[in-house]
Amino acid sequence: MDYDVVVVGAGPAGCLAAKYAAKNGAKTLIIEEHASIGSPVQCAGLLSTSAIGECEVVLDSGFHPIKGAFVYAPDRRRIRISGGEIKAYVVDRRIFDRTLAENAVRSGADILMRTRAVGIDIEMETRGHGHGRRRILHVAIEGEPDVIEAGVVIGADGVQSRIAQWAGLDTPETILSGAQISTVYDFDDLEFVEIFMGSCAPGFFAWAIPYHGSARIGLAVRPGFGSRSAWAHLKRLIAEHPVVSGKCDSGIAGIVLGGIPISVPQQTAAEGLLIVGDAAGQVKPTSGGGVYPGAVCAKIAGKIAADAVLEGNTSARRLSEYDKLWRTRIGRELVIGRRINEWMARLSDSEINRLVGVLDDDELLDLITRYGDMDHPSVVVRKLLMNRKSMGAFLKMALMR
Ligand SMILES: Cc1cc2nc3c(=O)[nH]c(=O)nc-3n(C[C@H](O)[C@H](O)[C@H](O)COP(=O)(O)OP(=O)(O)OC[C@H]3O[C@@H](n4cnc5c(N)ncnc54)[C@H](O)[C@@H]3O)c2cc1C
The missing domain is CATH 3.50.50.60 (FAD/NAD(P)-binding domain)
Structure with a gap:
């Protein structure tokens, strides 16, 4: 050949x-x-609308639309990020x-x-x-x-x-270890993904992603952060996390394990x-x-x-x-x-609680909604760094470390 x-x-x-x-x-x-x-x-299947466009794939009725995210701090406080439009789809890879x-x-x-x-x-x-x-x-x-x-x-x-x-x-x-299951989960809104920050997923985060009647619950762990495997952290998330454990069914329909190079x-x-x-x-x-x-x-x-x-x-x-x-x-x-x-990975649970507390503000949430882009996060970070309110809080957090 x-x-x-x-x-x-x-x-x-x-x-x-x-x-x-x-x-x-x-x-x-x-x-x-x-x-x-x-x-x-080896994927959660969450793809931004621009990712689907870049792949030159025509939208399919099987794709599950996503309009926003609930981001949870370790203390269960959550912020809602949504622009009202479809930002992403969940697909069957x-x-x-x-x-x-x-x-x-x-x-x-x-x-x-x-x-x-x-x-x-x-x-x-x-x-x-x-x-x-x-x-x-x-x-x-x-x-x-x-x-x-x-x-x-x-x-x-x-x-x-x-x-x-x-x-x-x-x-x-640097390769993150990822673990995910398919199961049943009680979403507050089927067009929103849920993100869980903090030591439940050391060095990264955990997620709950709706896909038609089911859910993909997973997390990734950064090497050198936490002493357990990603799978052990995921089992703990499902059994003990104050939000996830109450919404997640114990039955597992599928397991995904894989590395994510960053x-x-x-x-x-x-x-x-x-x-x-x-x-x-x-x-x-x-x-x-x-x-x-x-x-x-x-x-x-x-x-x-x-x-x-x-x-x-x-x-x-x-x-x-x-x-x-x-x-x-x-x-x-x-x-x-x-x-x-790298900055986020090193924040303690109490620092993440403070950070989410700062971002839980109408002006800042509006800014995140306007400039947030899954594929280009630097844009919203730049905007937050230029904003007096959020910059002041970030500086305070940096000085207190
Ligand atoms: C738990 C988890 C969740 C994720 N969630 C998302 C998500 O929601 N959204 C997103 O965008 N990304 C996600 N990712 C990342 C995403 O899955 C990968 O970035 C993407 O699949 C990479 O595509 P690729 O074509 O480079 O490699 P892959 O999709 O890994 O494809 C590589 C292919 O090469 C083949 N292959 C390997 N070795 C050989 C060989 N020697 N000979 C012949 N064939 C070979 C394999 O069989 C495979 O088919 C996730 C990853 C994990 C682990």
């Missing part, structure tokens, strides 16, 4: 990268180790990812299921594609060893990316190779959402990979244009998000 671009992994990032490689004229293949796309699910894969196929990409990448080499070009070097991808197709030649390999193989490791690229250094490596391009999505730590550090940033970067990766192969120059230098372009587009937002996450 010989392709211009081979994408490893049929998650959202892989499917979009393949779609854009194929659309830009490259003979493209996606390989996926599982027998079914989108499975096992199995169906969502399959739609993305079909879109890639419609654009001309091939897909091989039950095909796992097991190694990668590089060899001198001898035919066809100019003076570049070719990547040799070692694969197991339904367990049988084989090789696939590629001008460019795109590693979209998720948080534990082997492609990045084999290529000698750094992998994300730091980006130094380099995401090498000779004849790019990494994208979770493999490249392209995840919002404030929310753990990876679909939006992964989609933005995957489209850039697909186009650059196709252009480079068709020009006959797949050198690391040529492909580093991808690295430059995606950092220009969302790099700053990820860096600011990381700082916000």
Whole structure:
């Protein structure tokens, strides 16, 4: 098998990268180790309207609309953030990812299921594609060893990316541990998600997300914060949290466990190779959402990979244009998000109680509603830092630490 671009992994990032490689004229293949796309699910499925737009997926009646959030402090005080409009949807990632894969196929990409990448080499070009070097991808197709030649390999193989490791690229250094269950939950408003801050989810937060008749209750824990696993924290949240325990049914219909990378490596391009999505730590550090940033970067990766192969120059230098372009587009937002996450992670329960108390103010809630954007949290943080009331409270909190 010989392709211009081979994408490893049929998650959202892989499917979009393949779609854009194929659309830009490259003979493209996606390989996926599982027998079914989108499975096992490792996601709460909460996607902003812009994430869905970026993925180029048409709204479906199966998507569950979300208009806002209740944010709970450890002392149970809560603030309501809502602009009245639909801000996000909750989706079934199995169906969502399959739609993305079909879109890639419609654009001309091939897909091989039950095909796992097991190694990668590089060899001198001898035919066809100019003076570049070719990547040799070692694969197991339904367990049988084989090789696939590629001008460019795109590693979209998720948080534990082997492609990045084999290529000698750094992998994300901070990975949150996530755990989630599907169950029944007594939501106050089925168009609102609930967020729980504080030591119930050390270094991050817990969530309750409505999806039609059921709920996805989960949390993530930052490494080095708290002595228990994410799963142990989740069991405790359900059994003991003053709000969640009273609203959550004890029956569990499904369990999701997974890592969420919240730091980006130094380099995401090498000779004849790019990494994208979770493999490249392209995840919002404030929310753990990876679909939006992964989609933005995957489209850039697909186009650059196709252009480079068709020009006959797949050198690391040529492909580093991808690295430059995606950092220009969302790099700053990820860096600011990381700082916000680090600051929030270190707040004690009593500091979070005070912070939520400060934000529980008509003027500040109006500001959050107007400028809050799931995909660009730096905008509202800047507004809060420029506001006399909230800035005064933040300074006081910083001085009291
Ligand atoms: C508990 C939890 C909740 C989350 N909730 C949200 C949310 O609400 N909203 C949101 O935006 N994000 C959420 N995320 C993050 C989101 O799921 C990821 O950011 C997103 O799936 C990353 O997409 P991706 O395409 O980069 O990788 P993935 O979706 O992980 O896809 C990688 C694919 O590569 C395949 N693969 C891996 N290795 C190989 C190999 N060697 N050969 C062939 N195939 C291979 C895998 O089978 C997989 O299909 C959540 C994550 C967790 C853990």
